[in-house]
Amino acid sequence: MNPYIPNTAKITEIKDETPDTKTFTIETNMQFRPGQFVELSVFGYGEAPISISGGDGNSIDLTIRAVGNVTNKIHEMQPGDVVGLRGPFGNGWPYEKAKKKNLLIVAGGIGLAPLRPVVEYVMQHRAEFEDVTLLYGARKPSLMLFKYRFDEWAKKMDLLLTVDEPEPGWTGHVGVVTTLCDKIRHVANTITLMCGPPVMMKYVSMLLIELGFPPSEMYLSLERNMKCGIGICGHCAVGGVYVCRDGPVFPLHKALRFVEKPHEVQGVLD
């Protein structure tokens, strides 16, 4: 098995999420853990690491925001078109740790994509967990992902939504994610899983610690430049770990330094 060679796979379904984000269902029997990612090839355009946002053994979902070559091109594609996949890579969320405990899921923007498999797992195995809260913030209501699932999700967990700027029709909370943190009903005995823009992760984790959430039980997913996805090319290396291989999910105490000082300390996590 050559880990650099992608398998070709067909897009079977494309769903619009927001003006710049779509969810692609791709035919593959890939088995994955929530939080893992694939290296997606669009032939001729390159490769990009993309988190798996869902899947059922016959297909996986990739929720992709169009920002560059690969991601723009896949946005132009139609069901039936073929892409390349390598993976799954990465460690995934340690959501099992939350069994018989409380679970807090914090997501910002596109960061909900890698967390969705965990949410769906909770939906199917609700009884395994105590209190579950999903805290999700986006810039605007129209930029929220998976809105069509919110009603279902709200039935089985606390769904706290917020936007930075409201739009007509939005009746929910307005403000950055931190402004909702005090609405979380469970503090002790909570496993926190978090993914979002670096600034958001920084402020939310600082606040959560203040509120009494145990830092050792917080997990963050990091994004880095990645080329190979298998811990050889070096690009994602930070402080002696490879984000692709040892992460992308890290316990807070490892990721903390990076979150605090993204430019200065590329490093010294221990």
Place this chain on the structure above:
Amino acid sequence: MISIGIFSLSCCEGCSVQFLNLEGKLLEVLKYYNIENFRLAKELNSLPVDIAFVEGTPTTAEEVKKLLKIRRDSNVLVALGTCAATGGVPGLVNTMSKREAMKVYDSNPPYMPVDPKPIDYYVPVEHKLYGCPFSKDELMELITAVIMNKSFKNRESSVCVECALRENACLLDKGELCMGPVTRAGCRALCPSNGAPCRGCRGPYEDANYKAHIRTLMDMGITREEIIEAYSMFSYEPLKEVIAWLKEQ
């Protein structure tokens, strides 16, 4: 079909020639592109075009007007070659006073001169193909990117990187004044690979550490004047400040 034009302002037209030097590839390219305007090779030339490749830099008011017109009548404007991208060799005249320069025309030049500047001094430019002449590989990259609707990006590293990738012996070790460390990659270190120091024809790149380069050269015993001369050769316009700083040292 994407319509293109190759336009020429004051320059040696080496970049036009380089365009024709795509040769076999040019015939491939012509399957996707329609050359609407190319004075060197065509009788009938028209505007507007989707992509205008502009070589050279305006040195007369007429040419400035021509450039403005090209900008108005094109969707994408590409600075073709170093003259257009940085002012290039013609920019050297900006190192001296106009009066001094005009003496060669008995102080009576046929046209009122305009200072050679990079063309983005006058109009917005979408892409720049550096090099004197530009690199054919990069042009093909750009041409492919346009067909495939991809982005095109200049390298943000130095000629040394490409030189090292070709595992050349470094010319600085031989005491040559090589401009590689501050010059934008993309030529595959053409000159050092042929035994000649890089003259900096592709102009500086964003992350260039001029002071370090100058310090290195001076440690080698190269004089300030020589460095100023080398820095001015292709990049007087973008490096003006560095050169001024260097003069003060």
Place this chain on the structure above:
Amino acid sequence: MAERTIKIDEITKIEGHANLTISIEDDKVKDVRFGVHEGSRYFESFMLNRSYKYLPDLSGRICGICTVAHEIASVLAVERALGIDPGREVHNIRKLMLYSSHLQSHVLHLFFLALPDYVNAESAIALASREPELVKKAFEIKEATNYLTALLGGRAVQPCTIVPGGHTKRITRETLNNYKKRMKELYPKLVETAELFLSLDYPAYERDCEYVALVAPNEIPLYNGEIGCTTGSYPPEEYGEHLVEEVIPYSSAKRSLFNGRDYMVGALARLNLNSGLRDEAKELAARYGYKFPSHRVAWINAAQALENVHFALKAMELVDEMSEYEPSRKEGKEDGEGVSAIEAPRGLLIHHYRIKKGKATYVNIITPTAMNTENIERTLRGYISEIADKDDAFIKMEAEKIIRAYDPCISCSVHVVNTK
């Protein structure tokens, strides 16, 4: 009184920017003005006070078609000024580069600039759909000539290996073998090209004028030789005594006279003054009824095509004599004066420098097109007088044919200045 003016604002398919204004009165030519409207780049100004090391690099930027010729003329002038002899191998490498660059320039001119006029096509690009094979072949030939130049010079346009006192690139046996091999493959195509261009129907107009080129017995010298004309020959350093230039008001170029006469330089001048054409080329010329010397201006094209055959053969001969070259650089004095005269594709090219303490204090560059402009204008006047009763379109077409035959290189021509 029927008066008309025919104006071509931008002459296409020539290198650089030029225009043509023809005034005709009662079917008589009143005036013909071949104006150069290229902006000035002040080479002779900013080349002053530059280190001699950069003169060849800067000279190359005068013109993108004949970069090799400019760089070589420049390097020779520098070396002569500083008393450097880079050695036989270096001279030979440069000669090889000159051969391939002449081929490159001639091929570019013949196929892409001149041919469309004779096959009723707008451009070679337009011809590509009508005669794809021909255009493909033209590109192949061009590619080969560029390959040859790049093999020795790093790249075809603005080679980077020509430096005072040496050549920066190592030339191995393999390099030489490659050169020979590619040239050998190219040769039959050049013969075919010659056959094509010898069989075209050129304007018949003839005009007696002076011809100037490097001359040497049994040769068509490009790299060294005396400056010759129909009445004699002179060492290059004496060019100033015979060649006089003056500023003309309507053009950024200058008028140039040789021994008081207007004169032509270039392929036709070379063949008119030298009898050294190789037998293979002579045979071709005879077969198609060409005889030199000739005053038939449009035969410049035919002369170029014949030269291709000749130069290819000469280059292969030269390669056989050459040995490997290990880069080294010879140093010379710091001061001096030097003149070089070489043949660029478009004709005689003179670089004249004075150098003091390693820096240029005097730069004079006289380019072939500058020498030709006066001749072009007089030829046009003569030819158009003969056809002045024809319609505008025809006159335009014929005038352009003549201008293109000269293969003028405007970028070069505007850099002609004496800095005293």
Place this chain on the structure above:
Amino acid sequence: MMTNYVFKLPKNRIYEFLNSLIAEYTVYAPVEGETSRFERITDACEVQFLPNRTDRSLKSIFFPPEEEFFKWKKEKDGYVVTDSLKPSPKKLIFGVRGCDVRALDILDRYMMGEFSDPYYKERRKNTVIIGMTCDYPRSSCFCTAFGGMIPHHYDLWFTDIGAYYLVEVGSDTGMKLIDSQFQKATEQDIKRKNQRIEKVELEIEKQTKINLCETKHCSQKIKTSVEHPMWKELAEICLACGKCNFICPTCHCFDVIDTTNLDGSEGARMRRWDSCHLYEYAKTSAENFRKERHARVRYRVFDKFVFPVMRYSTYACTGCGRCTDICPAGIDIREILREMIA
């Protein structure tokens, strides 16, 4: 180690020996050109017996600067992907120095760990190593700080002891190469060899100036020197040319590049060496994590002396000194270490 298998080979027999190897293996040996490097040789007389390491390491034999992963072609119903991996011949590398052998061990950990790089692995497998003791060090050498002149793994090891090469056998494969030309070594021969090595190592230690063997501290010290002013000082003079990375026998970063024909109906994916000194190295769509030059300079040093220790319990530096030799700005890795440890 099977150092009790010690032989000696008369020096004048070396060519014969090498030619017999060439018959069986693809042999690489030091060759001097513009730079000295390991090149494929087809005759023993091409080998240059250099006194110490080559300018270039072995890296590009196993991990070339540019390499194609695969080609792909668009077909009616999707894409056909063809692996460009080619079988690699049996290799023998003659004249390797200790630093380069250790470098290979380190590269192996990076490239053939949990995920194995098939292209590297293919070239690396079946590689026979015949090493050689240096006659004297280069001025930049400091291998004694990171393991010394003689590595742990080799097949044969040659040491010049006058009229003979003392030949130590390090593996079964090595043993098989010993033929009748080799004689049993005497106690005296071994003693000579030891003296020779001691002498050279002493010379190296003298020029290295500090006892870097105590480098357990070095890793810890550097780790806690994130804010050291030296990083900014180095950033002032560093040209970010990446040459120290490219030349380093253990640097292994690469970029992945897709190339296509004009309409994207076929293409290839390849990799090319990359360098953590380059501006774009750690850039993502969101931000550039090592935008500042001092962060990049620091990162390289950490990635030689700190991170590999945390991850693989090894320094990723062999003390070969190549980065010092090649740096146009004159940055000496030993000075950095001295400063950090001080």
